[in-house]
Structures are given as C-alpha cells and as structure tokens.
Amino acid sequence: MAFSTLRYELNSQGIVTVTFDEPDSPVNTMKPEWHADMLALADQLQADQDALKGVLLTSAKSTFFAGADLRGVLKLQASDAAQTFAGIEALKKAFRRIETMGKPVVALLQGAALGGGWELALVAHARFALDKPNISFGLPEVTLGLIPGATGITKMTRLLGLMAAQPYLMEGKLFNPSEALSLGLVDGLGNSPEHLLALGMAYIHDNPLAQQAWDRKGYKMPGGSVNSPALAAGLAVAPAMLFHKAHGLYPAAQAVLESMVEGAQVDYDTATRIESRKLAKLVVGQTAKNMITAFFFNLNAIKAGQSRPSGFAPWKPNKVGILGAGMMGAGIAYANAIKGIPCVLRDIDLEKAQRGREYTRQLTDKRVAQNRMSEAKQAQVLSLIHPCEQLQDLSGCDLVIEAVFENRALKAQVTQEAEMRMVAGGVFASNTSTLPISGLAQASARPAQFVGLHFFSPVDKMRLVEIIRGEKTSDETLARAYDYVLAIGKTPIVVNDSRGFFTSRVFGTYVMEGAAMLGEGIPAALIEHAALAAGMPVGPLAVMDETSLSLSVHVIEQTRADFAAEGKTYITSAGERIVERMVHEFKRSGRAAGAGFYDFPPTGPKRLWTGLKQHFEKPLMGDPQALQLAIKQRLLYRQAVETARCLQENVLTSSHDANIGSILGIGFPAWTGGALQFVYAEGLPKFVEHCQRLSAQHGEGFALSPAVIECLEKHAP
Numbered sequence: 001m002a003f004s005t006l007r008y009e010l011n012s013q014g015i016v017t018v019t020f021d022e023p024d025s026p027v028n029t030m031k032p033e034w035h036a037d038m039l040a041l042a043d044q045l046q047a048d049q050d051a052l053k054g055v056l057l058t059s060a061k062s063t064f065f066a067g068a069d070l071r072g073v074l075k076l077q078a079s080d081a082a083q084t085f086a087g088i089e090a091l092k093k094a095f096r097r098i099e100t101m102g103k104p105v106v107a108l109l110q111g112a113a114l115g116g117g118w119e120l121a122l123v124a125h126a127r128f129a130l131d132k133p134n135i136s137f138g139l140p141e142v143t144l145g146l147i148p149g150a151t152g153i154t155k156m157t158r159l160l161g162l163m164a165a166q167p168y169l170m171e172g173k174l175f176n177p178s179e180a181l182s183l184g185l186v187d188g189l190g191n192s193p194e195h196l197l198a199l200g201m202a203y204i205h206d207n208p209l210a211q212q213a214w215d216r217k218g219y220k221m222p223g224g225s226v227n228s229p230a231l232a233a234g235l236a237v238a239p240a241m242l243f244h245k246a247h248g249l250y251p252a253a254q255a256v257l258e259s260m261v262e263g264a265q266v267d268y269d270t271a272t273r274i275e276s277r278k279l280a281k282l283v284v285g286q287t288a289k290n291m292i293t294a295f296f297f298n299l300n301a302i303k304a305g306q307s308r309p310s311g312f313a314p315w316k317p318n319k320v321g322i323l324g325a326g327m328m329g330a331g332i333a334y335a336n337a338i339k340g341i342p343c344v345l346r347d348i349d350l351e352k353a354q355r356g357r358e359y360t361r362q363l364t365d366k367r368v369a370q371n372r373m374s375e376a377k378q379a380q381v382l383s384l385i386h387p388c389e390q391l392q393d394l395s396g397c398d399l400v401i402e403a404v405f406e407n408r409a410l411k412a413q414v415t416q417e418a419e420m421r422m423v424a425g426g427v428f429a430s431n432t433s434t435l436p437i438s439g440l441a442q443a444s445a446r447p448a449q450f451v452g453l454h455f456f457s458p459v460d461k462m463r464l465v466e467i468i469r470g471e472k473t474s475d476e477t478l479a480r481a482y483d484y485v486l487a488i489g490k491t492p493i494v495v496n497d498s499r500g501f502f503t504s505r506v507f508g509t510y511v512m513e514g515a516a517m518l519g520e521g522i523p524a525a526l527i528e529h530a531a532l533a534a535g536m537p538v539g540p541l542a543v544m545d546e547t548s549l550s551l552s553v554h555v556i557e558q559t560r561a562d563f564a565a566e567g568k569t570y571i572t573s574a575g576e577r578i579v580e581r582m583v584h585e586f587k588r589s590g591r592a593a594g595a596g597f598y599d600f601p602p603t604g605p606k607r608l609w610t611g612l613k614q615h616f617e618k619p620l621m622g623d624p625q626a627l628q629l630a631i632k633q634r635l636l637y638r639q640a641v642e643t644a645r646c647l648q649e650n651v652l653t654s655s656h657d658a659n660i661g662s663i664l665g666i667g668f669p670a671w672t673g674g675a676l677q678f679v680y681a682e683g684l685p686k687f688v689e690h691c692q693r694l695s696a697q698h699g700e701g702f703a704l705s706p707a708v709i710e711c712l713e714k715h716a717p
Contacts, residue, residue, distance in 0.1 A: 014053035021060035054204030065117030085280035104210035138174035145288035149279025161223025290673025298656035309475035321397035325356030331459025353387035412443035437470035464664035512575030514540025521618030530631035535669025545596035
C-alpha cells in the first residue's frame with residue numbers, strides 16, 4: 001500500500017515501524033493527505049495482523065508531530081461543519097482500530113508532540129520520550145480557540161481524572177518529558193534514539209496483549225467519577241466560575257469543560273463523539289479564526305523576525321546598563337538576570353539601586369519556595385545584577401537602557417552621561433512610553449545607535465516590548481534591539497516614531513473614551529462592567545487609577561506645551577477634560593494617592609468614589625443591556641480606529657505587530673485576534689458603516705478618513 005506522509009516497514013521479527021515524514025515540510029501536520037494515510041494505515045495493519053507482534057510510531061523530523069493544518073482551518077466556512085465532523089469521526093475510527101487490534105503500539109517521542117501530535121501519541125499503549133527538558137508535550141488548542149478533538153479530551157480525562165486534567169485541557173498547559181513521566185503520561189525516558197528504541201522493543205516483548213487503560217476490565221477513572229461527592233460540588237460551580245473569568249467570550253474553554261464532564265459519564269466511543277461535535281462547531285467559528293491568526297500566524301511571524309532588518313548577524317549584549325532602579329528599572333534588571341545577561345543597575349543613590357536588586361530576590365524567593373528554582377540558581381541570578389551609583393560602573397556596557405522619569409531634560413542628562421562610558425558602537429535605548437524617540441535622540445552624540453525600548457509594567461509578567469525606531473535609528477541598531485528582546489524572552493514589535501507610538505496612543509483612546517462616557521453621565525459601574533464583558537482585562541477608570549491620573553494630566557500638559565512650541569493649538573478631548581477635573585478640582589490623582597475614580601480604603605476592596613454620582617452621573621435611560629452593548633462597541637471600536645490610523649500613518653508597518661501589540665501591550669481582547677483582526681472579522685464594510693454612525697454620535701475619534709479606509713483595504717487578509 002502506498003503512503004504519501006509516512007513510511008511503513010514490517011521486519012522479519014513482526015515489528016512494524018511507522019515513520020511519519022511529511023514531504024517538503026520541516027514538521028508533520030494533519031493535512032488531508034495524512035488523514036487519508038491514517039485510514040490506509042489502519043487497513044494495512046489489519047491486513048498484516050497475523051504477522052504482527054507490535055507497532056512503533058516514530059518521526060523522521062526533529063519533532064514528533066506538530067498537529068493540525070491551521071491554514072486549512074482558516075478557510076473553513078459554517079457550511080463545512082458537517083463535513084468536518086465526518087472527517088474527525090473517520091480519523092478517530094482509524095485511531096480506534098489501531099489501538100484495539102490486540103497488538104502493542106508504542107510511540108517513540110524524540111521531539112515535541114503538541115496538539116494533534118500529542119493526540120497521535122495517545123493512540124499508543126505506551127510512550128517513551130527523550131529525556132530533554134526543552135521538549136514540549138501537550139494540548140494547547142484552547143489557546144487558539146479550538147479544543148483537542150482527536151480523542152485528546154477523552155483520553156487525558158481518563159488518564160488523569162477530571163480535576164487533574166483541567167490545567168492541561170482548559171488552560172493548554174504544556175509539560176516536558178520528566179513532567180510527563182511524573183504524571184504517568186509517558187512510560188519511560190531515554191537518553192538517545194537508540195535507547196528509546198530499546199525501551200519500545202522491550203515493552204512490545206513484555207506486553208503482547210496491550211490495551212488502553214479504559215479498555216481493561218475494572219477500569220476506574222482516577223480521582224473519582226462525576227457523581228462522587230469529592231467532585232460533584234466542584235463541578236457544580238465550575239461553569240459559573242468559567243463564565244466569571246471568560247464572560248462567555250471563549251467558547252473553546254466552555255466546550256472543553258462540557259466534553260470532559262459529559263464524556264466522563266458515558267462510554268469511550270460516545271465520549272469521543274461528543275468531542276467531535278463540539279470541535280466541528282468551533283473550528284468553523286470566527287473566534288477560532290481570530291485566535292489562530294494572532295497566536296499562531298502573527299506570533300510566528302514575529303518570532304521569525306519578519307519586522308527585523310535583514311543582513312545583520314544575530315546579536316546579544318555582553319553587559320547591560322540600566323539607568324533608574326524604580327519598579328521599571330528593577331523589572332528590566334530581573335528580565336536580564338533571569339536569562340543570564342549581566343547588568344548594572346544604576347541610581348543616584350546606592351541604597352535605591354540595592355532595593356532595585358531586592359526586587360529580583362523577592363521574585364526568585366517565590367520560585368525557590370515553589371521548588372521551581374534552586375537556592376544556588378537564585379544566587380547566580382542575583383550575582384548578575386550589580387547595583388551602583390557611580391557612572392564609571394557603566395564601562396563595558398554595550399547596551400544601556402534608561403528608565404528614568406518622563407522628563408526630557410533628565411533623559412537628556414542621563415543619555416549624555418552614559419554614552420561617554422559605554423562601549424563605542426553600543427546601543428542606547430530609552431524606555432519612554434510617550435516621548436518621541438527622535439526628539440530624545442537629539443541629546444545623543446550617536447543618534448544612529450539610539451532606539452526606543454518600551455517595556456510594560458510589571459516587566460516580569462508583561463511579555464511585550466515595543467521597539468521604537470527614531471528618524472536616525474540605523475537598521476543595525478534596530479536589528480540588535482530586536483535580537484535583545486528575543487534574548488530576554490520577550491515578544492518584540494517594531495513601530496516608527498510618533499507621539500505615544502502605538503501602544504500608549506491606543507491605550508490612551510481606551511481610557512479617555514471611558515472617561516468621556518462618564519462625562520456624558522453614564523454610570524461608572526456600567527462602564528467598568530461593560531469593558532470587562534467585552535474582554536478587556538481592566539475597566540478604563542480602574543486602569544487610569546493604577547497608572548496615575550496625575551501622570552495622565554502630566555502627559556496632557558506636556559503635549560499641549562509641545563503643540564504650542566510648534567505654533568499649533570492642542571484640542572483637549574472630552575475624556576481629558578474629565579481627568580483634569582479629577583486631579584485639579586477634586587484632588588484625586590489615582591491609587592498611589594489613595595483616591596481616584598475609586599476609593600482605596602486601608603482595609604477591604606477598592607470601591608467606586610461616591611462623588612462620581614454627584615458630579616458626573618445621570619439617571620439611566622433606556623435598556624441597560626442595550627447600553628452595555630453600545631459601551632462595549634465604543635470601547636473596542638475606538639481602539640481599532642486608532643490602530644488603523646497608526647497603520648495608515650506608518651507608525652505600524654504590519655498587521656502582525658498591530659495584533660500582537662494590541663493584545664499583549666494594552667490587553668485588547670484575545671478572542672478578537674487583535675485590533676486589526678477585529679476590523680476584518682467585523683467585515684470592513686460593516687466596520688466603516690458603524691464608524692460613520694459612531695463618529696456622528698460621539699465625535700471625530702471614530703472618523704475614518706478615505707486614506708485610512710484605503711489602507712485597511714490594502715492590508716486585508
């Protein structure tokens with residue numbers, strides 16, 4: 001029998017080796033040809049059954065199997081659901097025939113097995129993996145808006161139990177070979193491919209009548225059944241907890257939970273059919289397309305360096321200088337040290353610099369307490385951070401990052417002081433979040449080596465770094481900045497210089513639209529709840545309190561002064577006027593001052609300031625549910641419009657930077673696939689129509705110029 005994506009070899013000892021080897025591809029995927037091969041493989045194994053003693057599943061690639069063909073998923077329409085269901089069921093029947101033919105099947109995992117790849121590995125009665133900590137296994141489908149629909153939910157639930165399987169199914173948590181061994185998901189670890197083969201052959205010899213655990217007589221699900229008292233109470237509240245967290249915006253997580261619980265109450269074949277139905281519905285839906293676009297294709301484009309200037313050798317700094325040991329500087333120091341990069345943490349006061357290093361101690365103390373880091377490793381990490389107050393300690397730094405207060409004069413001073421001492425040809429970066437890089441670079445003696453590196457707070461948790469290219473930033477400097485961000489395990493996006501760049505500019509529209517709504521009389525609680533219901537991580541009023549209302553006023557005043565210096569008049573927006581009133585009239589500057597849109601009592605949770613009702617809110621008119629939908633649309637559309645403007649103005653140059661930057665930088669809802677994908681998922685004609693209505697009702701912030709519409713058409717997928 002001829003196969004196109006695998007090789008079938010039956011030796012004289014009765015051992016079949018199935019080697020997955022998709023032609024002209026670095027990985028194996030579940031493309032249509034592979035589906036056909038799996039059906040044919042089941043037939044061939046059955047035909048050779050009398051001569052068979054066992055089957056080895058292996059791969060000719062560096063990984064075992066990569067999973068589904070996601071490009072094919074993006075092409076599916078709602079009308080394809082029935083055909084998709086039939087295809088999934090046919091594949092599962094082939095899987096079932098292979099694992100119930102009465103012969104031992106062993107998977108030899110020399111590399112990663114993710115998604116459908118791990119489901120393929122689960123067809124085997126035993127799995128043996130190379131003992132390498134960087135190999136990943138698991139089912140991350142939920143992070144792409146999908147579910148493991150090729151028996152993954154059913155099998156993982158039956159192998160681990162309902163509660164223990166949840167992190168790996170509902171959160172897409174991955175695990176390495178040693179973790180898989182401790183979970184009982186692999187049967188042994190090998191130190192070489194030859195060792196894996198020996199382990200597999202030994203298993204076949206010792207288990208001639210191998211069966212899956214759930215096919216054995218007397219099987220009981222680990223952790224108890226759905227109806228057991230230990231599980232019943234937790235499962236009763238699980239749907240409510242999920243809705244509270246996801247607001248019904250992520251149907252895949254709901255489908256996983258339903259498949260687990262429903263499948264645990266029926267026989268194996270019925271359970272896998274439940275999976276198939278739910279996957280067939282999800283895979284043709286828009287949420288999956290959005291999340292696949294962002295978290296697979298866009299993220300991979302960034303990792304592949306599509307926004308990095310080509311022609312320059314990979315670069316990693318030998319020593320990083322960090323100017324300013326506040327929360328941001330301390331966080332940047334941690335990001336370097338945890339990845340093994342030596343850094344100097346400099347402040348004007350040695351005690352402040354030392355406190356900055358203590359931040360890394362606090363973070364690593366948690367890891368040590370959780371047995372995720374040894375005390376020796378912690379000491380090594382801390383040794384990489386050198387706190388100091390002397391400028392000469394910056395000697396030898398080939399990258400210096402300033403993280404001082406947003407003040408041009410101060411930034412100019414530290415730039416000039418540091419450049420005199422750092423390595424010639426090194427890179428100087430500003431961590432500014434709003435001030436144009438080209439203006440800051442005027443203080444530099446070498447503006448070609450000056451770039452913006454906008455980190456997000458808290459640095460240890462926020463994955464994004466916005467790289468800002470100034471007017472004179474060289475391609476080599478930009479490439480080095482890109483490599484550095486990847487070296488510290490962050491996700492880089494590249495933007496061109498402008499006021500607020502991309503993320504701060506779009507973030508500003510979100511919070512100011514929320515403030516403008518408050519000024520219109522809309523109740524603050526409704527604004528905040530609608531934002532969360534739309535999928536934003538924090539309401540606009542709450543997040544302004546966290547970032548400081550007084551800082552927002554400082555940015556407004558600085559922008560107003562800059563416009564005046566250029567002979568222009570800055571038009572203050574409705575939201576900005578509300579923020580200025582909060583600070584100047586009501587003396588409420590945000591969380592740090594103990595009072596903003598919210599009150600922050602010494603004990604108990606924060607609560608909305610009662611003065612908002614007195615000074616801003618009006619009696620609610622109309623249907624509250626309709627008003628909530630309108631608020632959600634305004635908050636998302638306002639950010640999407642500003643993103644489109646950034647693209648048209650060449651602040652952004654790619655859709656992947658726009659989508660990933662909006663999700664990771666400002667918390668634009670992941671279910672949308674990012675701010676630009678949101679536009680295209682809405683449909684460009686519909687988006688333009690809604691913007692026309694919104695601009696008529698709520699101002700120029702929603703207006704789309706012909707140039708912006710033309711740009712959106714040009715970048716449409």
